[in-house]
Amino acid sequence: MNSTLRALALLSVAFLLSGCDWTVMSPAGDIAVQQRDLIVLSTVLMLLIIVPVIFLTFFFAWKYRASNKEAEYAPDWHHSTRLELVIWSAPLAIILVLGTVTWIATHKLDPYRPLDRIDPNTPVPEGIEPLVVEVVALDWKWLFLYPEQGIATVNELAAPVNVPIQFKITSSSIMNSFFIPALAGQIYAMTGMETKLHAVINHEGVYKGFSANYSGDGFSHMNFNFHGMSQDGFDAWVAKVRAEGVAFGRDEYLELEKPSEREPVRYFTDVDPALYEAILNMCVAPGTMCMHEMLHIDRMGGGGVASRDNYARLRYDNRHANLPIEAQGATFPEAGRDARDTEPQGFQPRPVSPEDDTPQPTSESEIDEGTEPARRDQTPQSQGAPGKAGTDAEADRR
Numbered sequence: 001m002n003s004t005l006r007a008l009a010l011l012s013v014a015f016l017l018s019g020c021d022w023t024v025m026s027p028a029g030d031i032a033v034q035q036r037d038l039i040v041l042s043t044v045l046m047l048l049i050i051v052p053v054i055f056l057t058f059f060f061a062w063k064y065r066a067s068n069k070e071a072e073y074a075p076d077w078h079h080s081t082r083l084e085l086v087i088w089s090a091p092l093a094i095i096l097v098l099g100t101v102t103w104i105a106t107h108k109l110d111p112y113r114p115l116d117r118i119d120p121n122t123p124v125p126e127g128i129e130p131l132v133v134e135v136v137a138l139d140w141k142w143l144f145l146y147p148e149q150g151i152a153t154v155n156e157l158a159a160p161v162n163v164p165i166q167f168k169i170t171s172s173s174i175m176n177s178f179f180i181p182a183l184a185g186q187i188y189a190m191t192g193m194e195t196k197l198h199a200v201i202n203h204e205g206v207y208k209g210f211s212a213n214y215s216g217d218g219f220s221h222m223n224f225n226f227h228g229m230s231q232d233g234f235d236a237w238v239a240k241v242r243a244e245g246v247a248f249g250r251d252e253y254l255e256l257e258k259p260s261e262r263e264p265v266r267y268f269t270d271v272d273p274a275l276y277e278a279i280l281n282m283c284v285a286p287g288t289m290c291m292h293e294m295l296h297i298d299r300m301g302g303g304g305v306a307s308r309d310n311y312a313r314l315r316y317d318n319r320h321a322n323l324p325i326e327a328q329g330a331t332f333p334e335a336g337r338d339a340r341d342t343e344p345q346g347f348q349p350r351p352v353s354p355e356d357d358t359p360q361p362t363s364e365s366e367i368d369e370g371t372e373p374a375r376r377d378q379t380p381q382s383q384g385a386p387g388k389a390g391t392d393a394e395a396d397r398r
Contacts, residue, residue, distance in 0.1 A: 024039075029200055030200050038105050049090065131159055133168070136172060137178065138171075141155050142154065142157075142211075156265045158228075159201055169194065169195045170279060178211070180207055206226070206227055206228075207228065210222060218262075250272060250278065253284055289310055
């Protein structure tokens with residue numbers, strides 16, 4: 001009976017685990033492989049301490065149980081130099097190894113660091129240039145710009161295998177996180193900032209990419225497919241995008257930038273070569289000042305009185321204020337959707353009558369103990385530092 005229950009338990013666990021996606025532990029890119037190896041090594045090193053501690057916890061509980069009268073009883077025992085050496089030296093050695101491995105991996109796997117190898121046995125050939133992809137996180141879709149190919153896509157990314165890729169990543173508004181588990185670790189996308197990622201895909205296939213940072217109502221559908229292709233397949237994909245794509249300039253970008261959900265794959269060609277820099281510098285819309293212009297003014301000591309004319313050019317946060325679209329990440333009531341629960345939505349202050357000089361608490365229970373509301377005829381009293389009685393009055397007379 002016990003063996004049957006044990007077998008059913010194992011089958012249940014296997015059934016539950018069959019639905020897990022093991023992409024992180026079975027990646028297709030060299031950077032992700034190195035990150036996987038770091039995870040495995042760190043886990044094994046920590047288990048060298050965790051497993052013996054768990055085992056000894058159960059062992060001692062069993063050996064020194066109350067019913068075991070044969071166990072050694074030593075109420076006056078308090079110290080063992082040998083045990084102290086074992087208890088402290090083993091964790092110290094593991095910490096030293098983990099620290100060394102982490103320090104080396106932190107520099108070796110720096111996402112800003114250009115690749116020095118394609119895989120463990122293949123260094124990057126001399127003279128090869130990486131494929132540049134400019135990534136823009138929008139609400140709620142991904143825009144990929146290929147400056148060398150003059151094309152752009154929405155929610156579809158492709159790259160040839162065994163070719164270094166340089167990602168330049170930014171966001172149009174809310175912070176997001178660019179993550180392709182099979183390729184490399186996640187990298188944040190932030191407005192007005194550029195982050196970078198160097199990676200390579202080593203096997204052909206279709207891999208999932210998504211946003212790993214909550215960014216509003218459409219976050220759940222902010223996904224895309226990453227295609228690892230042969231060089232011929234990638235060239236054919238570029239030709240397909242050029243043939244099916246439409247022209248993409250600043251006006252088209254401003255329309256695409258508006259929040260939308262479940263955006264289908266779209267192709268663009270004849271992309272404005274200065275578009276990404278304008279997105280990064282937050283000056284795509286006509287009449288707005290680019291960040292590098294503002295930084296130059298600050299570096300020169302400011303614009304003085306003349307800078308008043310720049311006020312309208314620097315108002316970025318309300319760029320959608322006059323458009324009939326939902327604010328990014330908006331909730332009830334601004335979103336126009338019903339609240340998901342019956343709890344009060346936000347704080348509703350009690351209206352104050354014109355006769356009240358000071359807003360009063362809505363109930364006596366809200367009045368702090370030892371205090372009372374201000375009266376209309378009460379003269380404000382200054383609250384000075386504590387001191388001897390009469391000191392302030394004597395100082396005023398002097």
